[in-house]
Amino acid sequence: MTVTAAEIRAFGNVPEHVAIIMDGNGRWARERGQPRVFGHQQGMQAVKRSVEAAGELGVSVLSLYAFSQENWSRPRGEIDALMELLSRYIQSERRELVERGVRVRVMGQLERLTPVARAALSRLLRDTQDGHGLILNLAISYGGRWEILEACRRLARRAAAGELEPESIDEERFAAALGTAGLPDPDLLIRTSGEFRVSNFLLWQIAYTEIHVTEVLWPDFGAEDFFEAVYDFQRRERRFGKVPF
Ligand code: IPE
Ligand code: IPE
Ligand code: MG
Numbered sequence: 001m002t003v004t005a006a007e008i009r010a011f012g013n014v015p016e017h018v019a020i021i022m023d024g025n026g027r028w029a030r031e032r033g034q035p036r037v038f039g040h041q042q043g044m045q046a047v048k049r050s051v052e053a054a055g056e057l058g059v060s061v062l063s064l065y066a067f068s069q070e071n072w073s074r075p076r077g078e079i080d081a082l083m084e085l086l087s088r089y090i091q092s093e094r095r096e097l098v099e100r101g102v103r104v105r106v107m108g109q110l111e112r113l114t115p116v117a118r119a120a121l122s123r124l125l126r127d128t129q130d131g132h133g134l135i136l137n138l139a140i141s142y143g144g145r146w147e148i149l150e151a152c153r154r155l156a157r158r159a160a161a162g163e164l165e166p167e168s169i170d171e172e173r174f175a176a177a178l179g180t181a182g183l184p185d186p187d188l189l190i191r192t193s194g195e196f197r198v199s200n201f202l203l204w205q206i207a208y209t210e211i212h213v214t215e216v217l218w219p220d221f222g223a224e225d226f227f228e229a230v231y232d233f234q235r236r237e238r239r240f241g242k243v244p245f
Helices: 005-011 025-031 036-057 076-099 115-128 144-160 171-175 223-234
Strands: 017-021 061-068 103-107 135-142 188-191 210-213
Touching: 005 036, 005 223, 017 223, 025 036, 036 061, 036 076, 036 223, 061 076, 076 115, 103 115, 135 144, 144 171, 188 223, 210 223
Parallel strands: 017 061, 017 188, 061 135, 103 135, 188 210
Antiparallel strands: none
């Protein structure tokens, strides 16, 4: 199936927030008899393509799951390579992101990153802070349960300090204590490589998100795959627990 950005935009109902679990780099490399890191390198091009595709469709927020807290249990060499790739991605893309008006946000336990990766990220956040286009929300060293616990700790500290009534904690206030504060919940969650699981991504936020799983491995994921996922989304009936009319 080929569907164009113009067709998708004309249909309307473009998702405001798209989240992607970028999976399958290792398998992509193994299919080619290459080390896993080769897949991660190629995966960077897919990130670039998705950022462009999201911009073309007029999506407001693109959340990318780049590295999970559980991924810290991978072999040291793979982690080091991923950290280096992150710095390299930032270095090579910073100018273009600024030119495209992309505003980068990041969520995750950043203390665990290397100082070099952390410095590169801070600079990227600073350089893109005035962007008025796509919000690119990177989940790095991220875990959904960790994020929820962090929010609980933040609110509990305020309650203990007498600044917050426990009874006043409602969904809105809780959401404002998460890494996605101020962002709408994802409308569409894409997972590549055919895995039907959430792997600790945006647990609170995906309560009513539409899920699209594709067999395509992340390094092969292109604009047309992004468009296809959105095309699929546009034809879903979202009911939010209500009765359809
Ligand atoms: C996704 O690809 C990238 C990260 C999780 C960092 P994987 O590295 O998980 O690739 P597979 O799932 O082993 O193929
Ligand atoms: C999820 O992929 C994490 C990222 C894409 C960053 P994983 O490959 O780590 O997830 P599992 O192990 O298949 O659940
Ligand atoms: Mg994987």
